[in-house]
Amino acid sequence: MPSFAYATQELDQFFQLAGGLAVGQNNSGMRGHIARDYKVEDNIGGGLSYTTSGPPGSITDQMILNWEVLYTPNRTFTSPDLGVNYLKTHEWTTALVAEKYQRFSDTLPATYLVAQFMYKSKSDLFGRYLGGMGGSQTSAATGYGGGFKAIALAIQQPFPNLIWRFDLAILYDLQGGILVQPAVRWKPTGNLSIEAFYNYLDSHLGDNSNNNIIGGLDNAKEATLRLGYQF
Numbered sequence: 001m002p003s004f005a006y007a008t009q010e011l012d013q014f015f016q017l018a019g020g021l022a023v024g025q026n027n028s029g030m031r032g033h034i035a036r037d038y039k040v041e042d043n044i045g046g047g048l049s050y051t052t053s054g055p056p057g058s059i060t061d062q063m064i065l066n067w068e069v070l071y072t073p074n075r076t077f078t079s080p081d082l083g084v085n086y087l088k089t090h091e092w093t094t095a096l097v098a099e100k101y102q103r104f105s106d107t108l109p110a111t112y113l114v115a116q117f118m119y120k121s122k123s124d125l126f127g128r129y130l131g132g133m134g135g136s137q138t139s140a141a142t143g144y145g146g147g148f149k150a151i152a153l154a155i156q157q158p159f160p161n162l163i164w165r166f167d168l169a170i171l172y173d174l175q176g177g178i179l180v181q182p183a184v185r186w187k188p189t190g191n192l193s194i195e196a197f198y199n200y201l202d203s204h205l206g207d208n209s210n211n212n213i214i215g216g217l218d219n220a221k222e223a224t225l226r227l228g229y230q231f
Contacts, residue, residue, distance in 0.1 A: 004140050039086070045070035045093075059102060066097040075122065080132035080141045087129060091122040112156040120148040125173075125213050133211045144211055149174040163187055167197070176206015177214030193228040 047068035054060030070093040077087040095118045101110040123129055130148060135141030153170045167183040183197030199222050203214035210216075 004138070008138075039076035041072055041075055043070055043072050057103065059100070063098060063100040066099075067094070068097070069094045077123065077129040078132070080129065080135075080143070087131075089122055091120065093120045094118070108160070109158045109162075112154075114152075114154040116152040118148075118150050118152070122147075124148045125150060134208050136210055144175070150213070173212040173214060175212035176209065177201075177203040177212030178205060179214060191230045195226045195228070196224065198223045 045068065047066060049067075050065045052060045052063040052065065054063075072091045072093070074088045075091045077089070079085060079087050095116055097114065097116045099112075099114045101112055103110045118125070124133070125148065129143075130145075131143035132141045133143055151170075151172045151174070153168075155166075155168045157166045159165065163186065165185040165187075167181075167185070169179075169181045169183075171179040178201070180200040181197055183195060185193060185195045187193040199220060201214050201218050201221055203209040203212055203216070203218050206212060209218075
């Protein structure tokens with residue numbers, strides 16, 4: 001095709017002639033369906049765990065470090081051109097996780113901290129092929145190289161008697177998308193609990209919002225209040 005716009009016009013004309021967009025031809029024209037195929041794959045992985053030793057009460061005292069690696073040979077992906085032939089490529093996934101209980105105050109219980117870095121060589125967090133990223137309604141997908149990279153942080157701070165608890169989770173895609181979820185939990189009795197949390201999403205921190213995992217999810221910003229009672 002000479003250009004993306006030319007291809008768009010040609011396809012529009014084709015569907016109009018087939019009846020899909022013609023005026024007065026409701027429920028007529030071309031029909032089809034989308035089928036999801038889950039191909040068999042081999043996953044070969046392993047991990048290492050190490051607990052650090054530092055001065056008592058320091059950030060390096062009893063910190064748990066986990067390193068995990070996963071190799072998937074000939075992983076199957078949908079082709080960005082939506083052709084019948086699938087893409088097959090080897091993929092590496094690795095993650096480095098650090099977690100720790102840290103006491104910041106004698107008047108508060110220990111804070112639970114988690115930090116993670118993830119890298120995937122061929123797909124994003126949702127398993128979408130990176131070569132098909134970056135497209136829009138007016139431009140073809142450009143994809144990007146260097147692999148998918150993301151950072152996740154989580155904090156959980158209980159308060160005395162465990163009546164209140166504050167949580168915070170952050171997921172940042174280095175292509176320019178972020179999810180921030182603060183939450184607070186109130187448990188006045190053993191049976192009743194009330195939890196409130198908010199999802200903040202922004203996919204426009206980078207050059208192309210369609211390159212990151214938050215792209216298309218910005219409208220999912222929401223506040224939730226959950227009431228629980230145990231019988």
